[in-house]
């Protein structure tokens with residue numbers, strides 16, 4: 001491990017700023033006028049809901065309009081149990097959380113298996129219906145609601161004043177912020193970020209995307225439920241209005257205006273919208289000389305303007321002025337266990353009579369070949385030959401219509417991408433799929449998702465330090481192996497395409513694969529970059545790695561691979577060494593107009 005990964009000694013500027021902000025937050029409840037403290041409590045409560053939306057909407061890319069309704073579940077559960085059945089608020093909190101989790105899990109399970117806008121639609125329906133359930137249920141006080149909710153007891157004191165209650169709300173907000181920040185920096189957080197760009201990267205590295213989406217949806221609902229519990233005990237009464245669909249949309253506004261991709265952005269948005277609402281509710285009716293909720297119109301315009309000019313909300317504009325966040329470096333620990341590589345020459349992958357039918361088209365038609373440990377096999381063919389389809393059958397992205405694929409001694413025909421990956425196969429993508437907002441190191445760590453285990457709870461509590469440290473070390477080793485070690489802390493989005501492709505190789509290597517699959521790795525690269533890539537792949541083969549490469553660039557392939565399989569119109573046209581294939585008349589005909597002998601031929 002290089003010296004770069006040693007933990008920094010001095011407290012970074014950001015921590016000092018954070019400490020100063022915390023000191024201000026601690027002083028505000030005792031220094032502000034009472035009215036402002038009540039507003040501050042509301043800001044903190046809605047900030048908790050908005051942080052949940054950062055995880056769900058900002059990071060994973062799913063929209064929920066029903067977060068206020070989840071607040072309602074927490075609020076009404078505690079109202080009912082504490083005001084009417086004299087249960088302690090500390091007992092009603094877990095009950096509310098359990099009910100919320102169950103509802104969110106069912107909603108998530110039903111809607112998140114399907115692609116498309118089912119979750120937003122379901123949360124709209126949920127938000128509307130819950131409002132009417134609250135309003136029309138006599139046991140819940142109808143539209144008048146439930147009054148006389150008792151204050152929360154803390155260490156013998158009852159939090160009846162907003163000044164004392166503010167500290168409980170602050171503690172809850174800080175806890176939610178810390179848990180969310182830990183989660184976003186973890187193995188789970190990297191998988192969440194990968195989801196935003198579509199399911200394929202996660203699937204390729206062993207993430208159960210549907211399960212992850214449901215977990216994040218439940219988690220964001222739980223945050224809202226905690227906020228609802230706080231709201232009920234702050235107001236000491238509840239009615240359906242604060243938990244309506246309109247309220248759900250307003251929380252989304254908060255997150256979007258503040259910055260839905262960062263925890264601090266959501267908190268900032270909650271403060272801004274809550275304060276702005278207060279000001280506008282005073283100013284606008286006086287200005288217009290009519291009573292009404294005109295502030296909602298202003299919020300709507302604000303969201304449109306912000307989405308137009310600052311897609312990521314206002315927080316990133318402020319964050320630019322702050323000192324950059326230092327890289328999180330974990331102290332080195334025991335290394336990850338590495339599987340023993342198969343002996344050179346061992347059959348690793350066998351494709352027997354594989355076919356894939358798309359309607360009336362046979363994209364892959366009875367293709368057979370095998371691949372032995374330690375070799376580089378090239379899969380080539382003209383456009384539309386069926387190479388990508390074959391690649392997808394091998395990696396488990398799609399299932400073969402007929403035939404058999406065996407990898408590492410196991411029949412993997414029809415197995416999903418994650419299962420095949422866990423058997424020792426890792427891949428790169430034809431269209432580069434790095435996570436541009438993460439560092440090279442974090443991108444590379446994504447490759448080791450299946451080598452470590454921590455789930456949501458351990459990640460939120462940062463109890464996965466040892467395995468994260470080992471993974472970080474492994475990622476650094478692989479970045480150095482491919483020549484990107486010096487840029488480990490740069491953002492992947494700032495790299496030129498050639499290096500992004502190399503980063504994808506490093507990410508795949510972090511998985512400790514026995515077989516590396518490269519899908520057109522030279523596409524879009526300049527001549528020099530192709531040369532560098534070929535040199536890297538030769539070096540990896542020298543180190544014993546087995547590689548399957550699908551590629552268009554004949555020059556690169558002919559000078560790199562040990563053997564070739566040539567496909568045309570879905571069928572195997574030829575198979576053998578580059579010299580053998582080059583002399584094959586059928587191959588020459590298939591590549592009509594392309595000089596298979598010439599360097600740079602494509």
Ligand SMILES: Nc1ncnc2c1ncn2[C@@H]1O[C@H](COP(=O)(O)OP(=O)(O)OP(=O)(O)O)[C@@H](O)[C@H]1O
Nearest residue numbers: 358361362363381382383384385386387388389390
């Ligand atoms: N999901 C799909 N549905 C229908 N047809 C498909 C699908 N995927 C591929 N095809 C068709 O299958 C054939 C083989 O396509 P494939 O992408 O596998 O070829 P390829 O050799 O990778 O081509 P290229 O080099 O241009 O990427 C093409 O005719 C393509 O249009």
